[in-house]
Amino acid sequence: MSFVRSRSYHHGDLRAELLQRAEATLRDSGVDGLSLRQLARDLGVSHAAPSRHFRDKQALLDALALVGFDRLAGLYGEVEATGSFSERLHAVARSYLDFAIDNPALLALMFARKHSPTSGEEMLAAVGRAFTVPIALIAEGQARGEVVTGDPMRIGIAAIAALQGLATFVGSGFVEAENVEAALTETITQLTYGLRPRD
Amino acid sequence: MSFVRSRSYHHGDLRAELLQRAEATLRDSGVDGLSLRQLARDLGVSHAAPSRHFRDKQALLDALALVGFDRLAGLYGEVEATGSFSERLHAVARSYLDFAIDNPALLALMFARKHSPTSGEEMLAAVGRAFTVPIALIAEGQARGEVVTGDPMRIGIAAIAALQGLATFVGSGFVEAENVEAALTETITQLTYGLRPRD
DNA sequence: ACCTGAACACCGTTCAAGT
DNA sequence: ACCTGAACACCGTTCAAGT
Secondary structure (H helix, E strand, O other): OOOOOOOOOOOOHHHHHHHHHHHHHHHOOOOOHHHHHHHHHHHOOOOHHHOOOOOHHHHHHHHHHHHHHHHHHHHHHHHOOOOOOOHHHHHHHHHHHHHHHHHHHHHHHOOOOOOOOOOHHHHHHHHHHHOOHHHHHHHHHHOEEEEEOHOOOOOOOOHHHHHHHHHHHHHHHOOOHHHHHHHHHHHHHHHHHHHHOOO | OOOOOOOOOOOOOHHHHHHHHHHHHHHHHHHHEEEEEEEEEEOOOOOHHHHOOOHHHHHEEEEEEEEHHHHHHHHHHOOOOOOOOHHHHHHHHHHHHHHHHOOHHHHHHHHHOOOOOOHHHHHHHHHHEEEEEEHHHHHHHHOOOOOOOHHHHHHHHHHHHHHHHHHEEEHHOOOOHHHHHHHHHHHHHHHHHHOOOOO
């Protein structure tokens, strides 16, 4: 006696529903709370059904990571293409931190595994897309004479790493919620001066 | 027919052996390859024996994380207390990256969980110890007039975050092995200029 | 093509019982 | 105090069989 909605033999789009539900579970219970069998139960489908869409559990986790990178890439889309370099740097940094705070388990998952150029090609491409906007911002800052010259990829990745590290510290609780603003400001300040053209 | 060394009823120091073996397994096979039952088998002990020393699997993982933080704190000990600020900054940064490259799964474990001031008191204390040397370095740089004024804790954490983020990128393969040196140099450069007293 | 149901090997955790 | 052995509930994965 339960109010499970009846399901036809053909599921609407089991793959998409699995991903969606998995992301919700990830947010609520972390990676450890994620089980293929429970996921199947939640969707009213047999425990073997997910294997039609994901070879194994790792494949589901990888797909989730891809979703994460694409969502991260999308967040930057909201960063207005106008404004000073400093304003846009602030906006990008805040977007990254907001994403990290809203999706701590997902962010951890995104960088949890070693991706090689061969086996993790898709993943590396997704990382590339997620970092396109910040790196373009570096190039733009250089064009405006506000950022030191050099390979924008190399400079950009090091700068994003500062945000990623801060995200990790916040996610682990080492930087407490009440100190996040001050920490973010400090990181942005260090980046601002660290990226300036040298005299 | 196996060459398992005979074991007396009383184990020498099962807790220490479990930790040691777990760290080795972590290095070889990652967190996913870590099983309490397999660990017990490796040590020739019943699968229920570990529970006398670690309440549950998470307790073992937490203990491993503590080991990690203490090892990290120890690495800095090898950073000579002499030399210019710049030399010591380089040494600390390299120590952090070396640790990350040698212990990728352990480093991930160290920041995998949310530690609150109440439940994760021990862990937060361990993080504090691991970051004592880098933060003292910031204070020393300030005393020498080579680092911008301000709370050394706030400044130091943001600076360490840049290293932690780089470590994450290296560990995930997004920064490939051949680019680690260039990336580390770039991060150190950005830190050097980002930490300088402002004009 | 897509899903089910049973089967298999493996977990983590608990607990009475042994020494 | 420390460990064992059995038991329990839960996994992930595979595969013949169903529609």
